[in-house]
Amino acid sequence: IVVASGKGGVGKSTIAANLSFAFARRGLKVGLLDADITGPSLPTLLGAAERPSTRDGKIAPVERHGVSAMSIGYLVDADKAVAWRGPMVMGAVRQLIGDVAWGALDVLIVDTPPGTSDAHLTLAQSGIVSGVVIVSTPQKLALADVRRGAALFSGVGASILGVIENMAWIETPKGPAPLFGEGGAARLAAEIGAPFLGALPLWPDLAAASDAGAPLPPDHAASLAFDAIAAALALALRLD
Numbered sequence: 001i002v003v004a005s006g007k008g009g010v011g012k013s014t015i016a017a018n019l020s021f022a023f024a025r026r027g028l029k030v031g032l033l034d035a036d037i038t039g040p041s042l043p044t045l046l047g048a049a050e051r052p053s054t055r056d057g058k059i060a061p062v063e064r065h066g067v068s069a070m071s072i073g074y075l076v077d078a079d080k081a082v083a084w085r086g087p088m089v090m091g092a093v094r095q096l097i098g099d100v101a102w103g104a105l106d107v108l109i110v111d112t113p114p115g116t117s118d119a120h121l122t123l124a125q126s127g128i129v130s131g132v133v134i135v136s137t138p139q140k141l142a143l144a145d146v147r148r149g150a151a152l153f154s155g156v157g158a159s160i161l162g163v164i165e166n167m168a169w170i171e172t173p174k175g176p177a178p179l180f181g182e183g184g185a186a187r188l189a190a191e192i193g194a195p196f197l198g199a200l201p202l203w204p205d206l207a208a209a210s211d212a213g214a215p216l217p218p219d220h221a222a223s224l225a226f227d228a229i230a231a232a233l234a235l236a237l238r239l240d
């Protein structure tokens, strides 16, 4: 499952990581691949910075919070890959897919850079993508980018599994307060003919947990919301 967005900063990496935790809670064997080569966020989100070991001539994924993860951030120094372009990015994505000892996974969640980039093209060509989840905030719609991304993956037989609206509101003592307008992502889903997978609020706990590299407890409202989305995706892809 590729997690994509038109724009950056909408919570795509946070959602990719938390969906992988939710699939792991369902008892599935989950991989989490960070295909953002020039701006990897997985090492921070998972709270693991160690260099991976090798297994049978391949790179062993980093095992954290019940998930097998790999990111360029585990393999090269942070300031190196930032400057990589085109063929180097594509080569790195191919390596993260093919040269990692992923083992037998039930589902691989792939975090991607914003927009439609070399990483997306490489993923589409790799033949491993079954579905795409699009993340947007209510105002950062970037419809043209989303359409381009959707067309790229539909063209290789992947289904557009749906749109998640993130940072939709914040809880205040007076009740929920919308942050960037309302209903934008649901309209986006309708425009591209994809299911709307739900709206998520801004959870201060989630931001803190992401920075700390530790998942929220399973009974936290955020974990339950990710469980519900994972259940819908598992049904759509017949994963259980």
Ligand code: ADP
Pocket (backbone or CB within 6 Å): 005, 007, 008, 009, 010, 011, 012, 013, 014, 015, 041, 166, 167, 200, 201, 202, 203, 204, 205, 206, 207, 208, 210, 211
């Ligand atoms: P992207 O991958 O789209 O660039 P990130 O996942 O890095 O976005 O999220 C951007 C920032 O917003 C991070 O600091 C993250 O912790 C925070 N964030 C994302 N979604 C939420 C949310 N629903 N509630 C609270 N903080 C969030």
